[in-house]
Amino acid sequence: MAPSENLAPAGRANTGNGGGAPNGVEKQQRCQFNEVVLRNRLTALLVDGNRFCRTIEQGLLRAYGVETLAVDNGRAAVELIASGVKFNLIVIDMLLPILNGLEATRQIRAMGVRCKMLGVTACSYEREREAFLAAGVDVFIEKPLSPEILVPILRELDGQ
Amino acid sequence: MERNPMGRQLAIMRQSLFDQGYLDEQFIQLEELQDDANPNFVEEVVTLYYRDSARLILNIEQALERKPFDFNKLDDYMHQFKGSSSSIGAKKVKAESTLFREYCKSGNGEGCTRTFQQLKKEYATLRKKLEAYFQMARQAGPMETACRPK
Numbered sequence: 001m002a003p004s005e006n007l008a009p010a011g012r013a014n015t016g017n018g019g020g021a022p023n024g025v026e027k028q029q030r031c032q033f034n035e036v037v038l039r040n041r042l043t044a045l046l047v048d049g050n051r052f053c054r055t056i057e058q059g060l061l062r063a064y065g066v067e068t069l070a071v072d073n074g075r076a077a078v079e080l081i082a083s084g085v086k087f088n089l090i091v092i093d094m095l096l097p098i099l100n101g102l103e104a105t106r107q108i109r110a111m112g113v114r115c116k117m118l119g120v121t122a123c124s125y126e127r128e129r130e131a132f133l134a135a136g137v138d139v140f141i142e143k144p145l146s147p148e149i150l151v152p153i154l155r156e157l158d159g160q
Numbered sequence: 161m162e163r164n165p166m167g168r169q170l171a172i173m174r175q176s177l178f179d180q181g182y183l184d185e186q187f188i189q190l191e192e193l194q195d196d197a198n199p200n201f202v203e204e205v206v207t208l209y210y211r212d213s214a215r216l217i218l219n220i221e222q223a224l225e226r227k228p229f230d231f232n233k234l235d236d237y238m239h240q241f242k243g244s245s246s247s248i249g250a251k252k253v254k255a256e257s258t259l260f261r262e263y264c265k266s267g268n269g270e271g272c273t274r275t276f277q278q279l280k281k282e283y284a285t286l287r288k289k290l291e292a293y294f295q296m297a298r299q300a301g302p303m304e305t306a307c308r309p310k
Binding site for chain 1: 185186189190192193201205208209212213236239240242243244246247248249257258265
């Protein structure tokens with residue numbers, strides 16, 4: 001079976017398999033996170049140079065009904081925003097080819113874009129966190145992007 | 161979920177992957193993205209991970225053969241690899257990736273080399289365990305692996 005790149009499942013996230021969760025309470029919390037209904041059509045731009053990570057993160061966003069567009073470098077993200085395309089949410093990695101995430105974020109903010117920006121990266125050092133926040137992201141997230149972090153943000157964007 | 165002995169074995173095998181520290185909660189998040197329309201989503205994602213990350217492993221190997229080490233490049237490669245590994249919940253692989261990056265930051269070439277060997281072992285071990293798990297899951301039948309429909 002050849003894996004396809006478009007692995008994003010249609011529809012909302014469902015509850016998981018039984019077992020494997022650290023304990024029953026956490027499993028119950030996870031089920032609650034999965035019951036997310038967005039009243040509004042939300043759009044997101046995903047900027048990640050790693051194809052695999054783009055696939056996973058798009059899958060997660062689409063599972064919650066967020067329309068997602070993905071690009072693989074910072075310059076493409078800046079050009080897309082500069083062309084006038086608007087998003088409710090931008091999820092951007094720090095390490096990007098052509099134009100890195102820090103500079104891309106600065107340029108996007110310099111255009112007057114005020115939408116929610118999540119800096120999602122495999123970095124876990126404090127100085128990198130500070131740099132990304134200083135560049136203009138609203139939230140710094142160490143990968144992976146998880147429902148526990150994403151859902152409250154989506155609810156906030158949805159006005160819930 | 162456990163309708164038959166094979167289902168029970170599958171559950172035990174799955175739980176052991178968490179108990180032994182090979183996988184973390186992110187794997188469960190992937191399972192929760194699986195549904196009736198995409199019953200093999202997790203296996204496809206894992207397959208894509210190993211296919212995609214093989215390139216990064218090769219890049220790192222080649223970079224470690226060049227002296228002096230380019231620690232910035234090594235760190236960049238491992239940054240990408242860590243991101244992918246964390247996205248499937250590969251806990252031990254992710255831990256070794258973090259350690260490797262710390263050695264890059266401190267310019268410790270021997271530490272990088274040693275850690276990379278350990279990382280490759282964990283990467284290969286996880287692959288074998290997941291292959292065995294998915295093989296058993298296929299034998300157990302679709303109801304044992306697909307998430308409960310809403």
